[in-house]
Amino acid sequence: MKEDFDVVVIGSGPAGYVAAIRAAQLGLKTACIDKRESVGGTCLNVGCIPSKTLLHASESYFKMKKEGKSLGILSDALSFDWDLMQERKGKVIQGLNEGVLGLFKKNKVTRIVGEASFESPQLLKVGDKSISSRFFIIATGSEPTPLPFLPFDEEKVLSSTGALSIKKIPKRLAVIGAGVIGVELGSVFQRLGSQVTFIEFMDRICPQFDPALSNSLQESLTKQGMEFWLSTKVTSAALIPDLELSVSLKDGTSKKLQADAVLVAVGRKPLTRGLNLDKIGISINPQGLISVDGNFKTSQPHILAIGDVIDGPMLAHKASEEGVAAAELCAGLTPSIQYLTIPNVIYTHPEVASVGFTENELTQRNIPFSSGTYPFKGNSRARCTGEDEGFIKVLVDKKTDKVLGVHMIGAHSSELIAEATLSLGQKSEEVAHLCHAHPTLAESFKEALLSIHKKAIHK
Numbered sequence: 338m339k340e341d342f343d344v345v346v347i348g349s350g351p352a353g354y355v356a357a358i359r360a361a362q363l364g365l366k367t368a369c370i371d372k373r374e375s376v377g378g379t380c381l382n383v384g385c386i387p388s389k390t391l392l393h394a395s396e397s398y399f400k401m402k403k404e405g406k407s408l409g410i411l412s413d414a415l416s417f418d419w420d421l422m423q424e425r426k427g428k429v430i431q432g433l434n435e436g437v438l439g440l441f442k443k444n445k446v447t448r449i450v451g452e453a454s455f456e457s458p459q460l461l462k463v464g465d466k467s468i469s470s471r472f473f474i475i476a477t478g479s480e481p482t483p484l485p486f487l488p489f490d491e492e493k494v495l496s497s498t499g500a501l502s503i504k505k506i507p508k509r510l511a512v513i514g515a516g517v518i519g520v521e522l523g524s525v526f527q528r529l530g531s532q533v534t535f536i537e538f539m540d541r542i543c544p545q546f547d548p549a550l551s552n553s554l555q556e557s558l559t560k561q562g563m564e565f566w567l568s569t570k571v572t573s574a575a576l577i578p579d580l581e582l583s584v585s586l587k588d589g590t591s592k593k594l595q596a597d598a599v600l601v602a603v604g605r606k607p608l609t610r611g612l613n614l615d616k617i618g619i620s621i622n623p624q625g626l627i628s629v630d631g632n633f634k635t636s637q638p639h640i641l642a643i644g645d646v647i648d649g650p651m652l653a654h655k656a657s658e659e660g661v662a663a664a665e666l667c668a669g670l671t672p673s674i675q676y677l678t679i680p681n682v683i684y685t686h687p688e689v690a691s692v693g694f695t696e697n698e699l700t701q702r703n704i705p706f707s708s709g710t711y712p713f714k715g716n717s718r719a720r721c722t723g724e725d726e727g728f729i730k731v732l733v734d735k736k737t738d739k740v741l742g743v744h745m746i747g748a749h750s751s752e753l754i755a756e757a758t759l760s761l762g763q764k765s766e767e768v769a770h771l772c773h774a775h776p777t778l779a780e781s782f783k784e785a786l787l788s789i790h791k792k793a794i795h796k
């Protein structure tokens with residue numbers, strides 16, 4: 338059976354499903370293929386959504402347990418049910434899956450379930466179907482990277498996927514890698530009773546963030562009971578009779594860590610297995626990423642690649658922006674993406690969020706900058722809710738006063754970063770004079786901007 342389309346998207350993650358909807362909106366006959374039974378890719382099934390659902394449930398429990406009394410809420414018999422948390426997670430995923438399917442139907446995107454593989458640059462095979470198209474968009478995403486001596490068994494040795502669906506909360510959880518996924522999932526388990534120990538090769542956690550944010554986050558998580566072994570490398574592991582990791586420290590000494598389970602969160606690798614890219618002459622770089630030009634074109638110009646499978650931060654919103662742009666390119670439009678305005682968030686408590694340049698990046702580029710900070714302790718809304726940990730830091734160009742970067746740690750930073758994103762490239766003094774509702778956390782952003790001009794009122 339042969340089918341013909343204008344655009345065929347391989348992968349229905351946030352890159353692929355968004356590309357498919359946009360292409361269909363632009364009047365192109367579009368199909369979206371995924372080997373998963375459910376749409377939404379890593380993000381919806383085993384990534385952003387299940388992790389944020391469990392972060393919310395575990396945080397609600399932890400807060401009531403630790404802070405209920407101070408809020409005047411007494412609940413001596415507070416407990417949690419992991420199975421019910423899992424059930425709710427399943428329902429949230431299912432609801433969003435159905436939402437994407439509804440959008441496919443509304444926009445007339447043909448959905449195909451099965452593993453896609455190129456027969457030739459013009460022809461794709463999915464089971465017994467042959468599919469031809471004017472354009473193909475590869476959006477096959479990424480998968481967790483295992484350690485060579487510690488393959489995932491999803492019982493004792495967990496990937497993020499296994500950790501999100503683990504049957505029982507482990508008493509002692511080792512987490513290899515204190516990056517974003519590690520600290521988010523580590524937080525879930527610590528709140529629900531695990532003793533969590535991170536082993537991190539670098540000398541600070543979440544190293545892509547401003548050092549002040551990394552250090553402050555580590556302090557908060559340590560107060561919550563998590564332990565961090567930094568500048569430490571796991572050298573070997575034994576699984577029998579019990580899980581034991583051998584680690585080597587910066588000073589050359591070694592020690593051992595016993596745990597009931599280990600989450601390996603050392604990064605993700607692009608997923609191109611099975612696509613037959615070598616057969617059709619599409620090149621892959623040494624990191625396994627598909628090489629593309631500025632218009633997402635591979636070495637076959639009618640085959641584009643987007644999302645986690647190409648270079649750039651492995652983030653759902655970056656993938657979706659590329660999905661829209663790739664679809665518009667197929668329709669003959671000329672879209673552009675402002676990569677510098679892509680925010681980066683950690684959904685721990687407190688949350689961390691960042692957009693634009695960091696201090697280190699500005700120093701490396703010899704761009705003179707001024708900075709303004711404001712602590713949430715000075716914010717009345719933060720005092721009402723008891724969430725007054727953290728601060729906002731704004732970096733502006735010394736010559737032009739344009740906002741170059743915003744970095745924050747504190748409750749709801751994932752939401753506050755949207756205003757910061759809008760302010761990039763604007764004059765900080767002008768943004769500072771916008772009226773903000775009171776009492777809101779967003780007033781802290783205004784105060785941080787005002788402090789650059791020595792005009793902060795509450796500082």
Ligand SMILES: Cc1cc2nc3c(=O)[nH]c(=O)nc-3n(C[C@H](O)[C@H](O)[C@H](O)COP(=O)(O)OP(=O)(O)OC[C@H]3O[C@@H](n4cnc5c(N)ncnc54)[C@H](O)[C@@H]3O)c2cc1C
Nearest residue numbers: 348350351352372378379380384453478644645651652653
């Ligand atoms: C635990 C966790 C938490 C995360 N949290 C966040 C977050 O809070 N915010 C954020 O921005 N990002 C987060 N991410 C990252 C985010 O999930 C990814 O960046 C995003 O899903 C990438 O989208 P994508 O469409 O490129 O690929 P994916 O979402 O990986 O989708 C690719 C799809 O392609 C399919 N596929 C692969 N090969 C084939 C083939 N040959 N044929 C057919 N189908 C195929 C796969 O089945 C998959 O469904 C998280 C990731 C994890 C693991």
